Amino acid sequence: MLPDLERLIRLQHLDNATVEARRTVAAIPERMTALDDRLHASRARVEDARREREETQKSRREVEKRHGEVQSRLTRFRDQLMGVKTNKEYTAMQHEIATAEEEVARLEDTILERMLQTDELDAAVDAAERGDRGETEAVERERAELETLRARMETELTGASVERARLTESIGPASLRLFESIAGQRRGLAVVEARNGHCTVCNVRLRPQVFNQILLNTELIRCESCLRVLYHDPNRAPERPAEEPPGDGSANDPAPPGERPPGNRS
Ligand SMILES: [Zn+2]
Incomplete structure (x- = not known):
């Protein structure tokens, strides 16, 4: 092969590799940002699951508080029932008691419902946390890989630049x-x-x-x-x-x- 042609082919390969390496390096920040986004999304899933559980627990505490209040009102009504004087008062009191009993039953249903929801949300929080641990590991691994890649590309670029200088010296000026x-x-x-x-x-x-x-x-x-x-x-x-x-x-x-x-x- 004509020596200059052989050298020009090598020069071209070198330049192609340089372009490719520069493109790879230039794309790294965007890839890093994508990794950050993945991590943020994963953290957000954990936060959302925790918040939802928190809200359900808060709602359950409120219902329990209300349940306690109605329960003591009910006890008071039952005590008062003993002391009523007239039929009219008796009927009215019984009506109050029935209403309170209904509310207690309804609140107990709600408490049970909240308990079941909390169990589900505990599982959801666990799953989100597990997912986040996996995602964090994966992202850290990929970040390290990108850093390694960046270092390798930079070494490659330096090497290519040295080799290019040497190579161009050996090529005929016209070529x-x-x-x-x-x-x-x-x-x-x-x-x-x-x-x-x-x-x-x-x-x-x-x-x-x-x-x-x-x-x-x-x-x-x-x-x-x-x-x-x-x-x-x-x-x-x-x-x-x-x-x-x-x-x-x-x-x-x-x-x-x-x-x-x-x-x-x-
Ligand atoms: Zn052509």
């Missing part, structure tokens, strides 16, 4: 200028792979002659459409040369003849 000029116009993407007869970025179909030349990786060839430098990745499965130069008996073409794509004459 480097070409790279920087295309990168400047093409959002940092100057060197891209050609595959299956196409530029992998702009997808334009390359002329067979051009593609065959790219397969050799012996010069800097630019995409006619997006103007990026194109290369063939030798680690990829061997590419079939495009059907232009009648078979030169190339030795680096191990595929059986049956796999040749149907001739296209577009």
Whole structure:
């Protein structure tokens, strides 16, 4: 492979990794905020469950207090019943007693209801607290992971910057200028792979002659459409040369003849 092409490919990989690492670092604060939000939501669920239980308990205490009051009123009425003088007073007193008894029964129902609710709310508070402990652990773990990631990305960025400086020194000035000029116009993407007869970025179909030349990786060839430098990745499965130069008996073409794509004459 042409040494400058090889170095430009490395430079491009380095720049791509740098962009990716910067993007990852930039996204960390937002991910941290999302973790904080999760924690707040979890705490709020605990608070809500506790508040609801508190309110139910308060309501139960009020009902119990009222129950005690009506109960003593009832006792007083029963005592007074002994001392009434007339039938009219007796009937009125009995009416008072019946009313108080009804209220006592109703209050007892309510107390029972509140007790059952409190049991349910105890369970709800337990569940919310358990959930919060789990969420706190998960969030702390994820925070630590993000910190580790940030540190790793920063090390990577420093390393990439050192390597880039070293690498650019070894690239011919004209090749480097070409790279920087295309990168400047093409959002940092100057060197891209050609595959299956196409530029992998702009997808334009390359002329067979051009593609065959790219397969050799012996010069800097630019995409006619997006103007990026194109290369063939030798680690990829061997590419079939495009059907232009009648078979030169190339030795680096191990595929059986049956796999040749149907001739296209577009
Ligand atoms: Zn292109």
